[in-house]
Amino acid sequence: MSAQEDSISYRIIADLLEARTGQQIDRGRRWRIPTTLATVFRKRGISNVDQLVCLLASPGEERLADEVVEALLNNETYFFRDRAMFDQLDDHVLPTLREKRAMRKRLNIWCAGCSTGQEPLSLAMLFRSQKALWDGWTIDIVATDISSKAIATARRGIYSQFEVQRGLSVTQMLTHFEETPEGWKVDPALRAMIRYRERNLLEMMDPDQRFDLVLCRNVLLYFDRPTRSRAFDIIHKTMADDGWLMLGAGETASSLTSRLAHVPNTIGLHQPVGLMPAKRQAI
Numbered sequence: 332m333s334a335q336e337d338s339i340s341y342r343i344i345a346d347l348l349e350a351r352t353g354q355q356i357d358r359g360r361r362w363r364i365p366t367t368l369a370t371v372f373r374k375r376g377i378s379n380v381d382q383l384v385c386l387l388a389s390p391g392e393e394r395l396a397d398e399v400v401e402a403l404l405n406n407e408t409y410f411f412r413d414r415a416m417f418d419q420l421d422d423h424v425l426p427t428l429r430e431k432r433a434m435r436k437r438l439n440i441w442c443a444g445c446s447t448g449q450e451p452l453s454l455a456m457l458f459r460s461q462k463a464l465w466d467g468w469t470i471d472i473v474a475t476d477i478s479s480k481a482i483a484t485a486r487r488g489i490y491s492q493f494e495v496q497r498g499l500s501v502t503q504m505l506t507h508f509e510e511t512p513e514g515w516k517v518d519p520a521l522r523a524m525i526r527y528r529e530r531n532l533l534e535m536m537d538p539d540q541r542f543d544l545v546l547c548r549n550v551l552l553y554f555d556r557p558t559r560s561r562a563f564d565i566i567h568k569t570m571a572d573d574g575w576l577m578l579g580a581g582e583t584a585s586s587l588t589s590r591l592a593h594v595p596n597t598i599g600l601h602q603p604v605g606l607m608p609a610k611r612q613a614i
């Protein structure tokens with residue numbers, strides 16, 4: 332790492348991102364800042380991080396901070412990312428919830444950090460593939476992200492050829508999307524299963540909301556430990572007592588919260604602590 336990457340200007344940019352989103356750029360990764368901000372630099376006619384910081388402090392440049400934060404967020408996602416995790420939902424979580432919510436016939440699902448929509452759409456496709464099983468049910472999928480650009484893309488529901496090919500079979504592509512001059516447009520009925528919201532997951536959701544299933548995958552990786560703990564406490568408060576949390580493949584809540592326990596023999600599945608052992612759904 333050069334002295335430049337440890338300079339006050341690089342730190343100011345990293346602090347801005349952390350203050351707005353909780354995401355940290357540790358010192359070893361700060362060298363990437365100018366490359367990641369290349370579009371902002373070009374648009375504003377600036378060539379380095381020092382100039383950017385000066386501009387950020389100028390009157391009338393309030394929106395620039397939003398642009399910088401947007402550009403620094405990592406929105407990497409694709410359909411059915413880590414497919415084995417969707418198989419877990421398919422094989423165990425959804426059958427369990429179908430049994431437990433049989434009277435209510437309603438499932439509340441939250442995709443926290445949904446990026447451009449591929450994750451909630453994958454879930455919607457999963458439900459659609461089991462249409463007969465969920466006949467008469469209300470499946471409410473709320474998908475949130477702090478990035479207004481990502482949410483706008485998700486709401487638009489149009490994906491490039493490259494994006495639809497990442498994770499989808501040709502059959503899925505042709506079943507759920509229509510090719511248009513702008514790209515592959517998701518079937519409006521599938522899109523209508525999801526309510527997109529721009530939201531920081533570190534801010535409490537509606538306190539009366541109780542989700543049966545929360546997906547928060549590949550979002551908390553760049554939070555520091557105290558912020559990750561806070562996020563888990565917030566997520567836990569939104570979960571049904573017997574609800575499920577699915578983290579990313581390499582993520583765990585263990586040692587960061589006493590409120591959630593990893594479900595043995597699963598990838599990234601957690602349930603609230605306090606659930607009677609007999610009720611906890613070991614797989």
Ligand SMILES: C[S@@+](CC[C@H](N)C(=O)[O-])C[C@H]1O[C@@H](n2cnc3c(N)ncnc32)[C@H](O)[C@@H]1O
Pocket residue numbers: 351352353354404405406407408409412443444445446447450475476477478481530531532533547548549550579
């Ligand atoms: C790497 S993407 C993961 C997308 C998807 N969950 C997946 O696994 O494919 C991380 C997403 O988390 C969002 N994010 C980061 N910090 C956030 C926060 N504090 N609140 C809500 N979303 C956040 C980013 O904008 C980004 O879209």
